Structures are given as structure tokens and as C-alpha cells.
Amino acid sequence: MRYILLLLGGVDMSQEQEPNLGNMPHLPQLYTPVKEDRMSGVDGEKTSQDETVYRQGKQRHFEQRKKQLFGFVEGLDRVEMPKMGPDNPFVVSISNPLYPRVMVINAPCIGAREAQDEKCDIFRNALRWAEADKVDAIILSGPVVYFPTEKYGKERPSKVQVVGVHVDADIIEKTYPAHVLRDLGGIEGIRNEGRPLFLTTTAYLEHLIRTFKSLLYSNDDKLLYNGPILVVMGDVEENIAKYYANEKVRAAVFREKENALEHIRRYRRIRSLLQKMKNTSVLEEALSFLEKFRGQFESLGIDISTLSHISAKEIEDLIEEWEEYRNLLVLMGNVEPEFIQDCLPEMISYIASCYQSVAPNVRVVGIGDTYLRIESHLYAVTANKSRNLIRGGLAGTMRDGMYSFVKGHEGVDVVDINLGAGLNPYITGLFVTHRVRAYEKTLDDIRMSHVYQLPTCLDASLYREVVRSMVRTKDDITRLASVSNYESGVVILERGEMSTIPVLRFLPSALLTNRAVFESAETLASTVQGRYQRSRIMYHYKEGCTHYGAQYIARYRSPKDADGRVIKYHYQVCLEMLRNSKAPLLGLANDGDTQHWFNYAVHREGNDEYKSPEELLDAIQQVEQSTKFSKKEREAMLRVLVMENSVLGGVLQPQDQIDGYVDSLKPYLDVFRDIILRSLKCGVAVDGRLGVITYGQGNHNSNTWKKSDVRFDEGRWTRTSLLLALVLAYPELAALFKEAIVAPGFGGLGEARGLFGISPSLGLATSVKSKKLAKRTNAYFYAFYMLHKQGSSKTKDNMKLMVEGYARMGTADQYESGRFSVNTGGDDHMGGVAITRSAFHIKTGCQMFEGPFGRLLRFPEQNIFSAIWGVPVGGPEWGPMVFFPLDFRAVRKYAREPFPLEKQLFANALTADVSD
Numbered sequence: 001m002r003y004i005l006l007l008l009g010g011v012d013m014s015q016e017q018e019p020n021l022g023n024m025p026h027l028p029q030l031y032t033p034v035k036e037d038r039m040s041g042v043d044g045e046k047t048s049q050d051e052t053v054y055r056q057g058k059q060r061h062f063e064q065r066k067k068q069l070f071g072f073v074e075g076l077d078r079v080e081m082p083k084m085g086p087d088n089p090f091v092v093s094i095s096n097p098l099y100p101r102v103m104v105i106n107a108p109c110i111g112a113r114e115a116q117d118e119k120c121d122i123f124r125n126a127l128r129w130a131e132a133d134k135v136d137a138i139i140l141s142g143p144v145v146y147f148p149t150e151k152y153g154k155e156r157p158s159k160v161q162v163v164g165v166h167v168d169a170d171i172i173e174k175t176y177p178a179h180v181l182r183d184l185g186g187i188e189g190i191r192n193e194g195r196p197l198f199l200t201t202t203a204y205l206e207h208l209i210r211t212f213k214s215l216l217y218s219n220d221d222k223l224l225y226n227g228p229i230l231v232v233m234g235d236v237e238e239n240i241a242k243y244y245a246n247e248k249v250r251a252a253v254f255r256e257k258e259n260a261l262e263h264i265r266r267y268r269r270i271r272s273l274l275q276k277m278k279n280t281s282v283l284e285e286a287l288s289f290l291e292k293f294r295g296q297f298e299s300l301g302i303d304i305s306t307l308s309h310i311s312a313k314e315i316e317d318l319i320e321e322w323e324e325y326r327n328l329l330v331l332m333g334n335v336e337p338e339f340i341q342d343c344l345p346e347m348i349s350y351i352a353s354c355y356q357s358v359a360p361n362v363r364v365v366g367i368g369d370t371y372l373r374i375e376s377h378l379y380a381v382t383a384n385k386s387r388n389l390i391r392g393g394l395a396g397t398m399r400d401g402m403y404s405f406v407k408g409h410e411g412v413d414v415v416d417i418n419l420g421a422g423l424n425p426y427i428t429g430l431f432v433t434h435r436v437r438a439y440e441k442t443l444d445d446i447r448m449s450h451v452y453q454l455p456t457c458l459d460a461s462l463y464r465e466v467v468r469s470m471v472r473t474k475d476d477i478t479r480l481a482s483v484s485n486y487e488s489g490v491v492i493l494e495r496g497e498m499s500t501i502p503v504l505r506f507l508p509s510a511l512l513t514n515r516a517v518f519e520s521a522e523t524l525a526s527t528v529q530g531r532y533q534r535s536r537i538m539y540h541y542k543e544g545c546t547h548y549g550a551q552y553i554a555r556y557r558s559p560k561d562a563d564g565r566v567i568k569y570h571y572q573v574c575l576e577m578l579r580n581s582k583a584p585l586l587g588l589a590n591d592g593d594t595q596h597w598f599n600y601a602v603h604r605e606g607n608d609e610y611k612s613p614e615e616l617l618d619a620i621q622q623v624e625q626s627t628k629f630s631k632k633e634r635e636a637m638l639r640v641l642v643m644e645n646s647v648l649g650g651v652l653q654p655q656d657q658i659d660g661y662v663d664s665l666k667p668y669l670d671v672f673r674d675i676i677l678r679s680l681k682c683g684v685a686v687d688g689r690l691g692v693i694t695y696g697q698g699n700h701n702s703n704t705w706k707k708s709d710v711r712f713d714e715g716r717w718t719r720t721s722l723l724l725a726l727v728l729a730y731p732e733l734a735a736l737f738k739e740a741i742v743a744p745g746f747g748g749l750g751e752a753r754g755l756f757g758i759s760p761s762l763g764l765a766t767s768v769k770s771k772k773l774a775k776r777t778n779a780y781f782y783a784f785y786m787l788h789k790q791g792s793s794k795t796k797d798n799m800k801l802m803v804e805g806y807a808r809m810g811t812a813d814q815y816e817s818g819r820f821s822v823n824t825g826g827d828d829h830m831g832g833v834a835i836t837r838s839a840f841h842i843k844t845g846c847q848m849f850e851g852p853f854g855r856l857l858r859f860p861e862q863n864i865f866s867a868i869w870g871v872p873v874g875g876p877e878w879g880p881m882v883f884f885p886l887d888f889r890a891v892r893k894y895a896r897e898p899f900p901l902e903k904q905l906f907a908n909a910l911t912a913d914v915s916d
Contacts, residue, residue, distance in 0.1 A: 142234020534874025688754020697750020
């Protein structure tokens with residue numbers, strides 16, 4: 001800090017007094033530098049009067065600068081950012097430990113444009129929904145605010161097109177000098193004359209904080225959501241903190257510059273005084289002469305008695321060294337990194353203090369990678385650190401990084417839910433299967449982590465309207481809104497402690513801006529609780545890549561099965577789970593590769609665990625001769641041994657695979673029957689190449705016949721065998737089964753394409769054409785599309801090609817035109833989910849253990865799961881879209897020891913009684 005000296009009886013201000021800002025974070029001493037005056041005095045130095053005026057002006061500028069930067073945070077406490085890791089997460093308090101539920105609101109960009117009608121405000125309505133739905137907590141990930149940093153330039157007009165900040169007069173009055181504001185005619189006078197208002201960075205930030213606070217409260221000053229709001233700050237918050245940190249560094253540099261100048265002035269004045277005495281050196285006898293200059297020397301902090309040992313040359317050397325320090329080190333040198341490193345956390349604390357001041361339930365828990373423990377599950381919030389992924393791909397990047405992470409870390413350090421924050425074009429969910437050594441005996445040694453690319457909490461329609469009036473987009477928000485698949489919203493994440501099944505409920509922008517839903521507390525409660533027919537959820541079961549007959553097919557031990565089926569396939573256990581829980585399903589689809597077929601020389605592959613007849617006999621004899629187990633235990637062990645070995649041998653011939661697959665379904669035919677009857681009673685109407693039960697065709701089937709002039713469609717063949725089994729079991733329902741079970745085909749392509757919805761007046765109506773169907777009812781109908789193979793990536797974003805490919809198809813027929821679609825597929829054995837502007841994309845995993853083919857090509861571990869998905873009866877604007885996987889971990893545990901599924905999994909289900 002430059003030292004200001006009053007040489008004529010003034011007060012020593014070399015130690016400046018900081019203004020008292022109350023109990024607040026330690027903030028830097030920032031000021032606006034004042035150009036040095038070249039006024040009268042020896043060697044161009046200021047006179048004592050000039051120094052006094054300069055010093056007073058300097059102090060005034062300092063006080064103003066500090067007030068402008070930090071004046072509005074008086075009384076705020078310092079917020080220490082916790083040092084988090086997988087072993088030290090933030091623990092979230094949950095009201096229902098057996099079934100925790102949290103909402104995640106990502107990138108609300110407060111300060112950007114808002115809806116004119118507060119009942120259509122997407123952020124406020126997300127809070128209202130969370131309160132009505134009784135979620136345990138909200139995770140609010142950044143960027144929380146929108147803050148365009150450019151002051152001028154050709155891009156500034158573009159970047160403020162989405163700004164929604166309206167200047168508050170009281171903030172301007174605090175930052176403008178009082179007399180200047182008066183002379184300009186006040187705020188109104190400035191505006192009436194067409195003059196611009198100027199906002200300091202802190203004044204702009206204060207507007208954003210004030211807006212943030214207003215969004216959390218209703219018009220009667222009550223919190224819209226009363227649970228904890230846990231804030232994870234994003235890149236915008238970091239940029240604001242960097243701005244303030246840079247100001248602190250800049251102030252320190254200016255301070256040192258002024259300090260050097262002050263030393264230079266001191267020694268120049270000494271040189272001037274010595275020249276007045278006309279001495280080249282100061283002798284003892286000259287001290288009496290110097291006495292008359294005592295006051296001036298003492299004001300410089302110099303004892304004149306020491307001047308007898310100082311020569312004029314020494315004075316020149318001191319001046320030269322201080323000039324060297326100022327010019328070479330201060331002006332041209334670099335500030336030490338440690339000093340800069342200490343500034344940023346201090347400024348991040350300052351921003352966190354601002355956020356926490358807006359409401360008592362807001363708490364900042366991190367910036368960057370933030371870990372949270374929600375009961376037994378580990379969550380993480382992170383963001384892309386290197387590239388701007390506005391066009392998508394964050395989920396793939398995160399998943400790719402997790403594959404490397406799991407190699408070198410114990411599985412308990414791998415997060416269960418990994419949330420990718422920031423400006424993303426739509427939600428994408430991908431999966432990573434990994435192993436946990438420590439839990440092998442409890443059947444928790446294999447887990448499937450979820451990686452979510454979070455949607456933004458922005459009004460998609462509002463910003464598309466903004467983009468239409470622009471030729472080129474420059475800011476991130478309009479660039480995001482210009483992505484063709486862009487869809488915004490928020491998510492609710494649920495996870496049962498018993499079943500470990502993770503549930504995703506996506507609340508799209510259309511729902512959160514639907515005024516009819518949020519018109520009153522009553523309409524909101526009725527929608528949230530599914531009291532309206534249109535808000536009921538239609539749940540469906542989806543699987544694929546079943547691969548019956550494969551030597552590496554997924555299988556589970558089920559020692560307590562009443563019928564002795566001690567070895568079960570994945571889909572068998574799933575059907576058992578759904579039957580026992582009375583799952584309110586209205587449809588079932590298998591996209592293909594139902595059987596393994598003969599797409600390559602599978603007979604050459606084999607399974608090393610398979611036992612030849614001689615090896616099997618030896619194993620049987622060892623069990624029979626064992627004295628460690630009882631007779632009943634030995635019988636069970638033998639049953640497992642024989643059945644599992646039979647599965648390991650595989651079923652090679654396609655005809656045998658078809659018959660074997662349908663035989664494996666016979667214990668669960670009542671599940672198929674109940675789905676069809678429930679659909680009929682609920683008024684499900686379908687049209688096109690689609691049924692209540694739909695079987696497609698996979699690439700294994702296609703590859704088997706690609707070198708032949710004939711083909712056999714696995715979907716049609718499977719349908720015929722399944723239909724026969726159902727008719728024999730329930731002959732009175734034969735006509736209904738024939739109509740409800742479909743194997744769609746389009747030439748040699750096993751493609752399903754049609755409509756489905758609820759039409760109580762029509763019931764099950766597969767024969768009614770879609771145009772007539774739409775005319776005869778007021779119901780909402782979804783387009784449905786299913787194709788086994790829709791593009792993939794084993795390590796990156798395997799949903800991206802599926803999303804983009806479906807969008808490129810346009811509307812080749814009347815089904816998708818003007819409707820929201822459900823697009824399903826499989827094939828890649830990785831699976832995933834994505835929800836875009838026009839479609840709900842669902843890709844299930846496989847039902848195969850890893851084999852030599854995947855190892856040869858260095859593929860990651862396959863994700864073994866089938867899935868439940870659901871959509872609201874009245875369309876996307878009347879309820880959430882639902883997705884949850886039935887994965888290896890949950891299904892394997894259920895096979896070993898059945899447990900009841902949580903009722904919350906099928907919340908607000910549209911159902912009907914189909915009991916006998």
C-alpha cells in the first residue's frame with residue numbers, strides 16, 4: 001500500500017484503518033489507483049498541501065471501492081469448503097431411511113430470463129413440486145446464477161439477450177456517488193435522458209443474490225420448499241470468485257507499487273534537503289544546521305543524527321534500488337503462486353456466504369467434485385473440467401473416466417450415482433458395472449453405478465423463442481437452446497435400501513411450466529399424488545439381448561424355489577419379482593436377440609466351467625460321498641450342479657433355442673396373461689406394428705441367415721410358440737392373446753412402430769387405425785418405436801447415436817407426427833436412458849456374463865439389466881417419466897432370498913384388478 005505522508009503537522013496514515021464490515025469473510029483491500037500528479041515542489045515532488053489533498057482523495061477512493069465490492073455482505077460468516085472424498089462425504093439427513101428421495105436441480109442460471117407468470121416459472125415450480133412430493137432434500141448444482149462477464153465488445157449485445165436482471169434503484173443508489181446521482185437527476189432522470197446505468201460487478205452480483213432469494217419464497221413470504229437445499233457451486237461461481245481473487249492480487253501489486261514510490265519519494269526528499277545544505281556529505285558540525293529541518297526529517301521517520309553516516313552516493317543507490325524493485329519486480333515480475341492460491345478459496349467462501357444468506361435452509365456443500373452420502377449410497381456431483389459439452393457427451397466422458405478409476409480403487413470408493421452438472425442439452429443415464437471385493441459374501445460384490453448427464457432447469461420453450469430472433473448464438477444458454485434435441489427439467493432420484501433398485505423420475509420442462517398443474521395447492525397435490533387420470537403412470541417392462549441358449553447366459557442360484565428351479569435365468573427372476581409384487585404393468589417388450597442364434601461359430605467358443613460327462617460324474621460322486629452335508633443339502637447341491645452344467649453347455653440349434661426359451665417362460669405365463677388383462681381393463685389402445693406384448697428381431701438372428709437366401713424371423717417364431725403356450729394354458733382367452741401379442745416386421749427388419757395410450761371407450765383396439773383413433777377420443781397417444789440395433793459406443797456415450805439417429809428419421813409415417821415418442825432398443829449390452837425434446841429413449845442391457853468375444857475386443861464389463869419405464873397418461877406435461885433397472889445386484893439377491901419390492905417403485909400407477 002502506498003504510504004501517504006503529511007509533512008506539515010499532519011497525522012501519520014502509513015497504517016491505514018480498514019472500515020468495519022462486521023462479522024464477514026476476510027476480504028482484500030481493493031481500491032482504484034489514482035494517477036500521480038506532477039505538481040510543484042523540489043524534483044517534481046508534491047508540496048505538503050498537495051500530499052494532504054492527495055492522501056485524503058486516495059483514502060476516499062479506497063473506501064468507495066471496498067464498499068462497492070463488499071459492502072452488501074456485512075454480517076456474513078465465513079464458509080469453509082469441506083475437503084471431500086469418497087471416504088469423507090457430506091451426510092444428507094433423510095426422513096425415510098428405507099427409501100430416500102432427493103430432487104436434483106441443475107443449472108437454473110438465476111439472472112437469465114424468467115417466465116412472466118410466476119405460476120409458470122420452472123425453478124419455483126420445481127421447489128413447489130419437491131415440497132408437495134415430500135422429497136428429503138434438494139441438490140442444487142451450478143451454475144446457480146447467470147453472469148455475463150464481458151463489459152463491452154461485439155459479443156456483449158448477444159450475450160445479454162437472455163439476461164433477466166432488472167436494475168433495482170436502491171442498489172444503484174448505494175453504488176453511485178450521492179452528488180453525482182443528484183446532479184444526473186436520480187435514477188429516473190438518467191433513464192429519461194436515455195443515459196446508461198452502470199453496475200459494478202458486486203452490484204450485479206447483489207441483484208442475482210436478491211433474485212435467488214425471491215425465487216425461494218412465495219408471495220406471502222413462506223419458503224416454497226422447507227427441506228434442505230444443498231448447493232454445489234459451478235463454473236460461473238468459480239469465475240466470479242476468480243474475478244474477486246484477481247482484484248485482490250491486482251490490489252496487492254498496486255500496493256507494492258505505491259510502497260516503492262513512497263520510498264523513492266522519501267529518499268528524493270532527503271537528497272533535496274541535502275542539496276539545499278550544499279553538502280556532499282553530512283558532517284557533525286552541520287547537525288545544528290539540520291536542526292531546522294528536524295520536523296521534516298522526523299515526518300519521514302528519519303533520525304537526523306544518523307545522517308552523519310549517509311553519503312549522497314548512498315542516497316542515489318537507495319533510490320536506484322527502489323526504482324529497480326518497482327520497475328523490474330513489481331511491474332514486470334510474477335506474483336508468487338502461493339499468494340494467488342490463497343486468494344481463490346477466500347473468494348469462494350465469499351460467494352458461498354452470499355448464497356447461504358438467502359434462506360435458512362440453503363447450505364453450500366461444495367464446488368467441483370462433491371460427495372454426498374444418502375443412507376448407504378454414495379453420490380457425487382461433478383462437472384466437465386476441460387471442454388464445453390453443450391451439444392452433449394458429458395455422460396460418456398464421465399463413464400470413460402470411471403472405467404479407469406475402478407481399476408485402481410476398491411469398489412466401495414466408486415460412487416453409486418455420479419451426477420454431471422453444468423449446461424447439458426438433455427438428460428442421459430449410462431451405467432458402469434464394477435466389483436467390490438469386500439461384499440462378496442453378502443452378494444454385493446457386483447454393482448452397477450449410474451452416470452447421469454443432468455438436464456438444465458431452464459424453460460426450454462422460452463429460450464427456443466429467444467433463439468428464433470437471433471441469427472447467431474454467442475452465449476452458452478442460447479447455444480444450448482439451439483440444439484435440436486434440447487430438453488430441460490429436473491430429476492428425482494430414489495433408491496430403496498432393501499431392493500437397491502435406483503429410480504429416476506424426470507420432470508420435463510413441459511410439466512414444470514404447465515400452469516394448470518401449479519394453479520393451486522390442490523391441483524398440484526392432485527397431480528403429484530396421481531389423483532387425476534391424466535397424471536397416472538403407465539408402467540411397462542422392457543428387456544432385450546436375452547440370448548437364450550448362450551453358454552455365457554446370466555444365471556442365478558435360487559435355492560429356496562418351491563418348484564425346485566435352483567438355477568434361474570435373469571428374465572425368470574425378473575418375472576417372478578414382478579408377479580410377486582403385483583407390478584401394475586401395461587406392456588412388455590423384448591427388442592431382440594431373445595435367443596442366441598448362430599451369428600458366429602458359437603460351438604467353437606465353449607465355456608471353461610462346463611464339465612464333460614466324466615468330469616460331471618466325478619463331481620457328483622464327490623458330493624454324494626461328502627460327510628460334511630446332510631442328505632437334503634447334498635440333494636440340493638446335486639440339483640444345482642447338474643442344472644448349471646446343462647446351462648453352461650448351451651443350446652446350439654435355433655429351433656431348440658426357440659422351444660427352450662418358451663418352455664422357460666411357462667412357469668410365468670400368468671404374468672403375460674395379467675399384463676394383457678390389465679391393459680384391457682385400463683382401456684389401453686394400441687395401433688400399428690405394435691402390441692401389448694411385443695417381440696422384436698435381433699442382429700444375432702439376422703447374422704445367422706445373412707449368407708443364405710432364406711431367413712427366419714425370431715420374433716414371429718417366438719410369438720407363435722408363446723401364443724401356443726398361452727392358449728393351451730388359458731384357452732378361453734385365445735382371441736385376446738392373438739390380438740395382444742405382436743411380432744412386428746418391416747421386410748427383414750424387426751421394427752415396431754405405432755401408437756399407444758388410454759382410450760376407455762375403445763379398450764384393446766389394435767385394429768383401429770391411428771387417424772380414426774385420434775378422432776374418436778380425446779385421449780393422449782404416444783408414438784412408440786422399437787428397433788434392436790440403434791448405434792452404440794462401448795466406452796463413450798452409447799446413447800448419443802440412438803438419440804441423433806432417431807431424430808434424423810423425421811416422420812416417415814403418421815405415428816410420430818406431433819407426438820412425443822418412446823424409442824426403445826438394445827444390442828450393445830451397455831444400455832442407457834435419455835430424454836430429449838421429442839422422445840424418451842430406453843436401451844436395456846444384456847442378460848449375458850462376459851465372454852471371450854468381449855475380452856478379445858477389450859470391451860468393458862457388460863451391464864446386466866432389464867428395465868421398467870413409465871409415462872403419464874395425459875402426456876409429458878402431466879407427470880414425470882420414470883425409469884429404473886432391474887440389475888444384476890438386485891435380481892441376484894432376490895433369487896437367493898426373495899424380498900418384497902417397495903411400493904414406491906410403482907408410484908401413481910394406472911392399474912386394474914386382474915385377480916382371479
